[in-house]
Amino acid sequence: MGLFFLALFLMVVSATSADEAAFIGVNIGTSLSDMPDPTQVVALLKAQQIRHVRLYDTDRAMLLALANTGIHVIVTVPNDQLLAIGQSNATAANWVSRNILPHVPATNITAISVGSEVLTTLPNAAPILISAMNFIHSALVASNLDSRIKVSTPHSSSIILDSFPPSQAFFNRSWDPVMVPLLKFLQSTNSFFMLNVYPYYDYMQANGAIPLDYALFRPLLPTKEAVDLNTLLHYNNVFDAIVDAAYFAMSYLNFTNVPITVTESGWPSKGDSSERDATLENANTYNSNLIRHVLNNTGTPKHPGIAVSTYIYELYNEDLRSGPISEKNWGLFDANGVPVYILHLTGSGTVLANDTTNRTYCVAREGADKKMLQAALDWACGPGRVDCSPLLQGQTCYEPDNVFAHASYAFDAYYLRMAMGDGTCNFNGVATITTTDPSHGSCIFPGSTSSLPSPSLHRPTPRYLVAVPNLSALKISIYAL
Numbered sequence: 001m002g003l004f005f006l007a008l009f010l011m012v013v014s015a016t017s018a019d020e021a022a023f024i025g026v027n028i029g030t031s032l033s034d035m036p037d038p039t040q041v042v043a044l045l046k047a048q049q050i051r052h053v054r055l056y057d058t059d060r061a062m063l064l065a066l067a068n069t070g071i072h073v074i075v076t077v078p079n080d081q082l083l084a085i086g087q088s089n090a091t092a093a094n095w096v097s098r099n100i101l102p103h104v105p106a107t108n109i110t111a112i113s114v115g116s117e118v119l120t121t122l123p124n125a126a127p128i129l130i131s132a133m134n135f136i137h138s139a140l141v142a143s144n145l146d147s148r149i150k151v152s153t154p155h156s157s158s159i160i161l162d163s164f165p166p167s168q169a170f171f172n173r174s175w176d177p178v179m180v181p182l183l184k185f186l187q188s189t190n191s192f193f194m195l196n197v198y199p200y201y202d203y204m205q206a207n208g209a210i211p212l213d214y215a216l217f218r219p220l221l222p223t224k225e226a227v228d229l230n231t232l233l234h235y236n237n238v239f240d241a242i243v244d245a246a247y248f249a250m251s252y253l254n255f256t257n258v259p260i261t262v263t264e265s266g267w268p269s270k271g272d273s274s275e276r277d278a279t280l281e282n283a284n285t286y287n288s289n290l291i292r293h294v295l296n297n298t299g300t301p302k303h304p305g306i307a308v309s310t311y312i313y314e315l316y317n318e319d320l321r322s323g324p325i326s327e328k329n330w331g332l333f334d335a336n337g338v339p340v341y342i343l344h345l346t347g348s349g350t351v352l353a354n355d356t357t358n359r360t361y362c363v364a365r366e367g368a369d370k371k372m373l374q375a376a377l378d379w380a381c382g383p384g385r386v387d388c389s390p391l392l393q394g395q396t397c398y399e400p401d402n403v404f405a406h407a408s409y410a411f412d413a414y415y416l417r418m419a420m421g422d423g424t425c426n427f428n429g430v431a432t433i434t435t436t437d438p439s440h441g442s443c444i445f446p447g448s449t450s451s452l453p454s455p456s457l458h459r460p461t462p463r464y465l466v467a468v469p470n471l472s473a474l475k476i477s478i479y480a481l
């Protein structure tokens with residue numbers, strides 16, 4: 001019986017989502033003192049090949065700039081308009097005719113997010129949330145747009161209680177009067193559950209109970225993986241555990257065929273003194289691994305291979321946001337469209353950020369044990385197949401003649417050859433990633449920007465690079481890692 005239901009479940013979920021490959025989108029917050037104008041935003045999206053965005057409103061100029069670009073757009077009913085819309089069918093219809101109708105089909109609006117984390121940020125509006133969604137949906141039906149534009153509402157994962165083990169998760173029962181009709185609505189309109197997933201906050205609030213590696217999708221020893229003893233499913237990252245907790249919480253209410261889209265996920269690149277893990281490296285690691293994980297169509301342990309498309313929070317650093325320093329530093333780009341960090345994805349810049357500006361380097365960790373460094377150096381120049389000839393006496397990187405400098409050169413050459421893949425800068429813990437170019441004097445590290453004859457798109461020393469010309473090739477290199 002259980003198996004039968006599982007099979008049925010998989011069939012239904014597959015029908016709704018597995019025929020589409022998972023995608024990565026980005027959220028576009030606009031609290032910037034020098035917010036780029038909509039044409040600049042769209043130029044950045046195009047240059048970075050971003051095909052899915054979520055807006056926090058229905059800004060007319062932005063929607064016009066997105067017209068005829070092929071970019072898919074989720075728009076939002078801001079929380080402050082929710083009460084009016086949820087109380088009046090006419091107001092909802094009016095909202096749709098003012099904010100949606102003028103833009104379709106030129107602008108490919110694929111969903112309307114009705115409010116944002118309403119249950120947790122605006123609980124007073126909870127009683128009218130479902131009617132707001134119904135009214136908006138009716139207006140779309142009246143314009144024959146309901147099959148093209150889905151209606152949903154994003155939730156904070158904090159409404160899921162007891163989220164580990166995921167099989168025991170349930171929605172905070174105080175919200176049952178909202179969740180049950182909400183899920184019915186999503187099911188009957190073929191819509192999807194919008195979930196915001198922030199392993200950063202779970203990690204911060206866990207006071208050490210969640211290992212950083214587990215939050216960042218870094219490889220874990222099998223003994224460190226979290227096992228759900230009810231299902232025997234193994235969890236090796238927080239993201240999957242939260243998404244599965246949401247699947248289980250829905251099935252606890254007997255909804256088993258509503259797909260999930262993650263409307264927000266990310267990691268801040270800077271924080272104040274109480275946010276020591278909000279760093280460039282961690283943000284880069286989280287978002288790079290998240291992108292790989294999603295695009296690989298890995299799914300979750302509960303539903304392997306079922307697409308969990310995800311919108312990264314967020315496109316720009318929003319300097320005008322209040323709160324701790326991290327609040328202003330979730331972006332992939334600054335206001336000028338310069339990447340805050342270069343994702344460790346490829347050598348090629350086909351996804352989100354390109355490699356024509358800064359890159360990361362792999363060097364010997366300060367204070368690392370010399371014997372371990374020597375062993376790692378020997379490995380890199382031997383089985384690791386790094387060309388270590390520049391380290392020979394008389395060659396460009398011989399000086400300074402110490403194991404720290406030589407290992408740095410070899411580690412970086414190896415890391416670059418492995419397309420800077422996650423886990424390829426480790427060497428039993430004696431290596432570390434840096435954004436500072438370690439080249440010195442005549443010793444130019446492979447792939448160093450200073451080895452470029454001039455700022456240009458030409459690649460340095462191609463023999464070290466695994467060229468990754470496009471996304472399908474990227475997937476192949478992921479499998480190889």
Ligand SMILES: *[C@@H]1O[C@H](CO)[C@@H](O)[C@H](O)[C@H]1NC(C)=O
Nearest residue numbers: 047048337338339349354356
């Ligand atoms: C790389 O990024 C820069 C700045 O974001 C942009 O001007 C340039 O067009 C991009 N190049 C490619 C090949 O995407």
Ligand SMILES: *[C@@H]1O[C@H](CO)[C@@H](O)[C@H](O)[C@H]1NC(C)=O
Nearest residue numbers: 070072105106107108109110
């Ligand atoms: C909008 O996106 C959907 C989903 O990818 C696609 O099927 C449709 O053709 C697009 N519409 C337009 C007008 O581009």
Ligand SMILES: *[C@@H]1O[C@H](CO)[C@@H](O)[C@H](O)[C@H]1NC(C)=O
Nearest residue numbers: 089090093135138139140142
């Ligand atoms: C709301 O308006 C739509 C048209 O926009 C109509 O089809 C629907 O019946 C109305 N619903 C209610 C509850 O008045």
Ligand SMILES: *[C@@H]1O[C@H](CO)[C@@H](O)[C@H](O)[C@H]1NC(C)=O
Nearest residue numbers: 119123158161172173174175
């Ligand atoms: C459940 O939701 C209610 C209403 O928002 C809230 O007061 C309560 O603290 C929540 N319970 C937990 C355990 O978070």
Ligand SMILES: *[C@@H]1O[C@H](CO)[C@@H](O)[C@H](O)[C@H]1NC(C)=O
Nearest residue numbers: 176180250251252253254255
């Ligand atoms: C879910 O379905 C089971 C079996 O039909 C039933 O016993 C249970 O009450 C239902 N739960 C909810 C929340 O409707």
Ligand SMILES: *[C@@H]1O[C@H](CO)[C@@H](O)[C@H](O)[C@H]1NC(C)=O
Nearest residue numbers: 292293296297298305478479
């Ligand atoms: C990609 O998906 C396959 C299964 O489809 C899985 O075995 C592999 O671990 C995944 N790789 C990553 C990087 O998620």
Ligand SMILES: *[C@@H]1O[C@H](CO)[C@@H](O)[C@H](O)[C@H]1NC(C)=O
Nearest residue numbers: 339340341342358435436437
């Ligand atoms: C890029 O490199 C320059 C010079 O090394 C440095 O000042 C800047 O912070 C770096 N930017 C990023 C995004 O790493």
Ligand SMILES: *[C@@H]1O[C@H](CO)[C@@H](O)[C@H](O)[C@H]1NC(C)=O
Nearest residue numbers: 468469470471472473474476
């Ligand atoms: C992308 O890479 C795959 C595998 O290497 C190759 O078959 C395909 O032709 C490439 N596509 C483009 C557009 O270069």
